[in-house]
Amino acid sequence: MSQRTPLFDTHVRSGARMVDFAGWEMPVQYAGILEEHDAVRTRVGLFDVSHMGEVVFRGPRALESLNRLFTNDLSKVADGQAQYGCLCRESGGIVDDVVVYRRAADDLLVCVNAGNRQKDFEWLSSHAGAADVKNESDEWAQLALQGPLAAQLLQRLTPLDLSPIRSYRFAQGDVAGVPCLVARTGYTGEDGFELFCPPAAAPRLWDALIDAGEAEGIQPCGLGARDSLRLEMAYRLYGSDMDDGTTPLEAGLGWVVKLDKGEFIGRDALVRQKEQGLARKLVGFVLTEAGIARHGYPVVQDGRKVGEVTSGTKSPSLKTSIGLAYVPPALAAEGSTFAVEIRGRAAAAKVVKTPFYTRK
Amino acid sequence: MEIPDTLKYTREHEWARTKGTQVVIGITDFAQDHLGDVVFVELPDVGDTVKKGESFGVVESTKAVSELFAPVSGKVVEVNDPLGDTPETINDDPYEEGWMIVVEPSDPKELDALMDAKAYRAFVEEQE
Numbered sequence: 425m426s427q428r429t430p431l432f433d434t435h436v437r438s439g440a441r442m443v444d445f446a447g448w449e450m451p452v453q454y455a456g457i458l459e460e461h462d463a464v465r466t467r468v469g470l471f472d473v474s475h476m477g478e479v480v481f482r483g484p485r486a487l488e489s490l491n492r493l494f495t496n497d498l499s500k501v502a503d504g505q506a507q508y509g510c511l512c513r514e515s516g517g518i519v520d521d522v523v524v525y526r527r528a529a530d531d532l533l534v535c536v537n538a539g540n541r542q543k544d545f546e547w548l549s550s551h552a553g554a555a556d557v558k559n560e561s562d563e564w565a566q567l568a569l570q571g572p573l574a575a576q577l578l579q580r581l582t583p584l585d586l587s588p589i590r591s592y593r594f595a596q597g598d599v600a601g602v603p604c605l606v607a608r609t610g611y612t613g614e615d616g617f618e619l620f621c622p623p624a625a626a627p628r629l630w631d632a633l634i635d636a637g638e639a640e641g642i643q644p645c646g647l648g649a650r651d652s653l654r655l656e657m658a659y660r661l662y663g664s665d666m667d668d669g670t671t672p673l674e675a676g677l678g679w680v681v682k683l684d685k686g687e688f689i690g691r692d693a694l695v696r697q698k699e700q701g702l703a704r705k706l707v708g709f710v711l712t713e714a715g716i717a718r719h720g721y722p723v724v725q726d727g728r729k730v731g732e733v734t735s736g737t738k739s740p741s742l743k744t745s746i747g748l749a750y751v752p753p754a755l756a757a758e759g760s761t762f763a764v765e766i767r768g769r770a771a772a773a774k775v776v777k778t779p780f781y782t783r784k
Numbered sequence: 785m786e787i788p789d790t791l792k793y794t795r796e797h798e799w800a801r802t803k804g805t806q807v808v809i810g811i812t813d814f815a816q817d818h819l820g821d822v823v824f825v826e827l828p829d830v831g832d833t834v835k836k837g838e839s840f841g842v843v844e845s846t847k848a849v850s851e852l853f854a855p856v857s858g859k860v861v862e863v864n865d866p867l868g869d870t871p872e873t874i875n876d877d878p879y880e881e882g883w884m885i886v887v888e889p890s891d892p893k894e895l896d897a898l899m900d901a902k903a904y905r906a907f908v909e910e911q912e
Binding site: 441452453 | 820821823824826842844845846847849868
C-alpha cells in the first residue's frame with residue numbers, strides 16, 4: 425500500500441497524474457513535464473516534496489555525533505545555515521545524500537530521501553552515540569517553491585525579510601499564517617525556497633501559494649519536471665546515480681567530503697580509495713548522435729562495455745540529449761568520447777562540463 | 785478523449801487508417817496522453833518491412849521509452865520524417881499531422897482483426 429502526502433487530495437483535485445515513487449503516490453505531472461520545467465526556469469513552480477524524510481539530532485552532543493556520520497563539516501556552518509553532504513558506510517558506500525539544517529549546535533534537522541527514510545533513521549540512530557535522534561518524517565510536510573520569481577511571490581506572504589536568507593540559509597517564520605522553516609534551498613538550479621510545515625497546514629499553504637502566485641504565473645509541478653530540472657544541473661539522484669555500492673568520490677561528490685576534518689564513518693575507506701585511485705567516475709555527457717540515453721544503458725568503447733548510464737533525458741532547456749554515466753577514469757576528462765548503446769545501436773557521446781545548464 | 789469512428793485500433797494503442805490500398809499508422813490520443821510530452825521518435829525507413837504485432841519503432845517522452853507495434857504486416861512506403869524535428873506533433877495532433885508510417889499491407893485481411901472505435905473505447909475504459 426502506497427503512502428500519501430497530506431497534499432494527495434489537492435493533487436488529485438488539481439488534475440495531477442499520480443504515480444508510485446519510492447512507495448509514495450506522487451504527482452508526476454500536472455500540465456506536462458516540459459511546460460512545468462519551463463515555468464520553473466522562467467517564472468515559478470510549486471512542488472510537493474513531503475515524501476522527503478526528516479531526522480532530527482538534539483542534545484549537547486548532537487553536532488559532534490552527526491558530524492561523525494557526515495562527510496561534509498557541520499562545524500563550518502553557522503546556525504541558520506544548511507549544508508549538503510553524504511552519510512557513508514565504513515566501506516565508503518553512500519547510505520544517502522542529505523541536507524542538514526543547523527538550527528543550533530544542539531538541534532540539527534537532516535532532510536533525507538523518501539526511499540531511505542527508514543534505512544537512514546536506523547543507520548543514524550544506531551550510530552549516533554550520545555545524541556538524541558528522532559524520526560520526524562511524519563511530522564513535516566515540505567513544499568518547494570522554485571524559480572526566478574519565487575522570492576518576490578513568497579515575500580508577499582511572509583513577515584520574514586527574505587533578503588538576508590541567502591542560498592543555503594534558512595529562518596523560522598509564518599508563510600500565509602502557517603509556521604514554517606523557510607530555507608533557500610532546492611533541487612532545480614533556480615533560486616527558490618523549501619518550506620517545512622506541519623502536515624495539517626500543508627493544503628492551506630499550498631492553496632495560498634497557488635492563489636498568490638497567479639500574478640507570477642505559478643505552475644504546480646510534479647516529479648517529472650523535478651527530475652529533468654535536477655539532471656540539467658547534474659544534481660545526483662540517490663538510487664539512480666549512486667547507492668550503497670558507490671562512494672562520494674566515484675559519484676563526483678568529493679567537494680562534500682572533508683577528509684581532514686577528523687574522524688567520520690567511511691573516512692578510512694575514502695582515504696584509501698583516494699590514494700589507490702578510482703576505478704570509475706560519474707561524468708556528465710551529451711549524445712552527439714540521435715537518441716536519448718536512459719538509466720542502465722551500457723557505455724561502450726571498442727565494442728566492449730566499460731560503464732553504465734545512470735540518468736539521461738532530453739534536456740528541455742538545452743534541447744540536447746544529456747546524461748550521467750560511470751566510466752573508467754581514462755574516459756572521464758572533458759572532451760573524452762565513448763558510445764552509449766541504445767537498443768543495440770551505438771550512439772556517440774562526449775564528456776562535457778557540468779552543470780549542463782547555467783542559470784540566466 | 786478522442787477516438788475517431790473511422791479508424792481501427794490495437795491493444796497497444798496504435799491506430800490504422802485505410803487509404804486506398806495502403807494503411808496509415810499512428811498512436812492514439814490515449815497513448816499520447818499517457819506518454820506525456822513526446823521528445824523523440826525512431827521510425828523505420830521507407831522500404832523496410834513491418835510485421836503485425838512486432839515493434840516498428842519507439843517513441844520517447846521525457847520520462848519513458850515505449851515501443852510501437854505494427855497493426856498490420858507489410859512494406860513501409862512512407863514515413864513522417866518531420867516528426868524527427870517536431871515529435872511534439874504526436875501530442876498535438878495524434879490522428880492527423882502526427883501520423884507515423886504508411887504501409888502497403890501484405891495481407892489486408894489483418895485489418896479485420898483490429899478493434900473498431902467502439903471496442904477500443906471499451907478497452908480503454910477497462911484500463912483506466
